[in-house]
Amino acid sequence: xxxxxxxxxxxxxxxxxxxxxxxxxxxxxxxxxxxxxxxxxxxxxxxxxxxxxxxxxxxxxxxxxxxxxxxxxxxxxxxxxxxxxxxxxxxxxxxxxxxxxxxxxxxxxxxxxxxxxxxxxxxxxxxxxxxxxxxxxxxxxxxxxxxxxxxxxxxxxxxxxxxxxxxxxxxxxxxxxxxxxxxxxxxxxxxxxxxxxxxxxxxxxxxxxxxxxxxxxxxxxxxxx
Amino acid sequence: xxxxxxxxxxxxxxxxxxxxxxxxxxxxxxxxxxxxxxxxxxxxxxxxxxxxxxxxxxxxxxxxxxxxxxxxxxxxxxxxxxxxxxxxxxxxxxxxxxxxxxxxxxxxxxxxxxxxxxxxxxxxxxxxxxxxxxxxxxxxxxxxxxxxxxxxxxxxxxxxxxxxxxxxxxxxxxxxxxxxxxxxxxxxxxxxxxxxxxxxxxxxxxxxxxxxxxxxxxxxxxxxxxxxxxxxxxxxxxxxxxxxxxxxxxxxxx
Numbered sequence: 001x002x003x004x005x006x007x008x009x010x011x012x013x014x015x016x017x018x019x020x021x022x023x024x025x026x027x028x029x030x031x032x033x034x035x036x037x038x039x040x041x042x043x044x045x046x047x048x049x050x051x052x053x054x055x056x057x058x059x060x061x062x063x064x065x066x067x068x069x070x071x072x073x074x075x076x077x078x079x080x081x082x083x084x085x086x087x088x089x090x091x092x093x094x095x096x097x098x099x100x101x102x103x104x105x106x107x108x109x110x111x112x113x114x115x116x117x118x119x120x121x122x123x124x125x126x127x128x129x130x131x132x133x134x135x136x137x138x139x140x141x142x143x144x145x146x147x148x149x150x151x152x153x154x155x156x157x158x159x160x161x162x163x164x165x166x167x168x169x170x171x172x173x174x175x176x177x178x179x180x181x182x183x184x185x186x187x188x189x190x191x192x193x194x195x196x197x198x199x200x201x202x203x204x205x206x207x208x209x210x211x212x213x214x215x216x217x218x219x220x221x222x223x224x225x
Numbered sequence: 226x227x228x229x230x231x232x233x234x235x236x237x238x239x240x241x242x243x244x245x246x247x248x249x250x251x252x253x254x255x256x257x258x259x260x261x262x263x264x265x266x267x268x269x270x271x272x273x274x275x276x277x278x279x280x281x282x283x284x285x286x287x288x289x290x291x292x293x294x295x296x297x298x299x300x301x302x303x304x305x306x307x308x309x310x311x312x313x314x315x316x317x318x319x320x321x322x323x324x325x326x327x328x329x330x331x332x333x334x335x336x337x338x339x340x341x342x343x344x345x346x347x348x349x350x351x352x353x354x355x356x357x358x359x360x361x362x363x364x365x366x367x368x369x370x371x372x373x374x375x376x377x378x379x380x381x382x383x384x385x386x387x388x389x390x391x392x393x394x395x396x397x398x399x400x401x402x403x404x405x406x407x408x409x410x411x412x413x414x415x416x417x418x419x420x421x422x423x424x425x426x427x428x429x430x431x432x433x434x435x436x437x438x439x440x441x442x443x444x445x446x447x448x449x450x451x452x453x454x455x456x457x458x459x460x461x462x463x464x465x466x467x468x469x470x471x472x473x474x475x476x477x478x479x
Contacts, residue, residue: 004302005264006344007309013264028376040376041440044383045391045433051384052391053422068422077426089381097235097361099352100301102345103257104264167341168309172316194419195426202427
């Protein structure tokens with residue numbers, strides 16, 4: 001889903017870039033009290049983690065594979081603002097270090113994956129969590145559902161951007177993208193749920209949006225500060 | 226201890242050439258400008274794209290980065306072109322049409338296909354030149370000098386440090402998994418991947434906590450000290466003239 005350079009027109013590139021930079025910027029302002037020098041190693045390790053996790057291909061069906069995006073996982077673990085910042089950073093490294101995703105399309109890619117997949121994904125998760133009973137099982141279910149929907153919505157946003165740019169007709173790209181990602185999204189949902197289940201079993205204090213059980217200890221006490 | 230094996234990032238960026246020695250700010254600005262100019266060029270200016278490619282080949286030649294490496298890396302855009310763009314000439318209805326056996330190919334659609342293919346190729350070429358002539362830490366330093374928020378550059382410099390450690394960790398887990406007969410063909414086997422990623426997250430996070438404690442005990446106060454010196458000399462100005470002014474001149478002359 002990483003759009004290369006040349007596929008989008010300048011209007012779409014600039015508009016998505018402004019929205020993505022604005023959202024991540026607002027996020028950085030909102031998270032200012034958390035976002036000091038102290039959070040640097042933590043954010044860095046999470047960025048490296050999402051980056052490494054994206055390199056693991058998982059099987060979709062009989063040989064084809066997709067890879068993990070991790071947007072919903074990041075926002076459930078770190079909250080919507082820090083989570084989307086992490087996804088934005090991963091995209092920046094992939095763009096400059098690997099030519100994966102174009103420089104002029106960085107805004108669009110960040111819009112699709114950090115804003116639609118991350119921030120929007122978080123609020124889907126939050127809504128599901130609120131609607132469902134307060135229970136660990138339903139917590140995981142909401143994260144899984146949000147993960148599936150975030151991948152599908154992000155691919156939809158990608159198809160719409162390509163269509164507005166006049167590259168591909170919406171009538172062909174949208175159903176294809178949604179169809180493929182409805183399948184890839186299942187893998188994303190399964191992995192997001194499994195990862196959260198493991199973290200919940202071992203270190204429930206690390207999941208910022210998990211406020212059901214007693215926390216083992218607060219983050220600040222765990223740090224030598 | 227075994228050496229870290231992942232040379233995929235920063236490959237060839239430690240060579241010794243005029244391009245490698247340039248101020249990273251000049252390279253960052255130059256290549257980004259080239260990408261922006263290329264993307265905004267109308268598709269019918271064939272000569273302009275030829276000039277972009279010629280410039281890139283010149284930089285490649287001066288930098289001694291092997292062409293094979295660049296071509297290999299350029300393959301990264303091929304799947305996207307195949308999946309998204311290859312069908313365009315068959316669906317688009319604009320312009321005249323040609324008959325290709327039983328299939329109709331529209332001229333307008335072919336223009337779009339050419340447009341996205343050449344632009345993505347030229348741009349990827351530029352980014353690969355940037356990343357294989359500039360070590361990633363230098364690139365981050367250049368971004369910091371160019372007023373990118375410090376929280377971003379500092380975080381990425383740590384990310385760069387630890388991504389190799391995590392990938393090594395992942396490699397070990399993969400080896401353990403594969404030696405236990407994992408074939409990886411079906412969705413239900415995704416459970417194993419879930420467990421691996423979960424374990425990787427816990428190890429990453431706990432490493433982050435340890436690293437932060439270790440940094441504090443060594444006097445970390447949010448400033449990362451570096452010993453880079455930068456200068457903008459004749460070489461930098463020459464490079465920027467070549468990579469930015471030549472394309473602009475070409476664009477204006479049409």
